[in-house]
Amino acid sequence: MPTSRPPCQPCVNMIILYYIITLLLVRSSARSCSSSSRLWLQAFHLNCCVDLMLVVSTIHVIFTLRQLQENGKPLMVIHHLDECPYSQALKKAFAASDEIQTMAEDNFIMLNVMHETVDKNLSPDGTYVPRIIFIDPSLTVRADITSRYKNRLYTYEPEDIPLLIENMKTAKQLLKSEL
Structure with missing residues (x-):
């Protein structure tokens, strides 16, 4: 059975180049359009920007998952938002x-997620920030x-740093016994 691989770097570059060219064409054509057409083109431009962010994010996740399997280290996924005061407080304590x-640095592959994902495995009890989820190299979400x-199983606050340290140690120890 063939194994799935992330896209090669030239393919990634071509995808990004395609979106950049599309955005430039839309911007240049918007200058000579009527106001209704200009609104449509601005919406298209916004959608392309969002699509480009999703493409780049998806490629980043694919490479991170590949690195996870190759290195045998657990993945620590940190969902946060720049404008969230709880995320900022946890970031400072972290x-x-x-x-x-x-x-x-030594024992984990880190993945910072600043946009909500569509993968339900990364939001097992809802979408809130900040939340930290551990994933082992077999790509199993560590729900334990x-x-x-009790109402937000994966959120941490600055005063929870000792618990987060213990949970990181647990993720590390169980990894060794599972392999």
């Missing part, structure tokens, strides 16, 4: 912890590693 920084909250 960055201030030397232990988390060391473990993240949760936070202290």
Whole structure:
């Protein structure tokens, strides 16, 4: 059975180049259009930008999953938003912890997700931020590693940093016994 591979770098470059050319053509043609056509072209331009972000995000996820399987390290997926005060507070606490920084660098593949995904595996109990989900190299979401909250199983707050450290250790230990 053939194995699926992420697209090669020249293919990725061609996809991105296609979207950039499309965006440039839309922008240049919008200058000479009527107002109703201009609105349609602006909406098309916005959709192309969103599509381009999704394409780049999808390619990034594919390469991350490939790296996950090759390295044998667990994946730590961090869903957050720049404008969310809870995400910002957790980010500061995360960055201030030397232990988390060391473990993240040495023992995990990190994936920051700033846009909601359509994959239900990455939002098992709903879409909220911030949330942190661990995935093992067999691509199994570690539903057994949760936070202290019953209504948002994968969210952490700055005061939950000790629990997050323990959960990172758990993800690391179970990985070794599962392989």
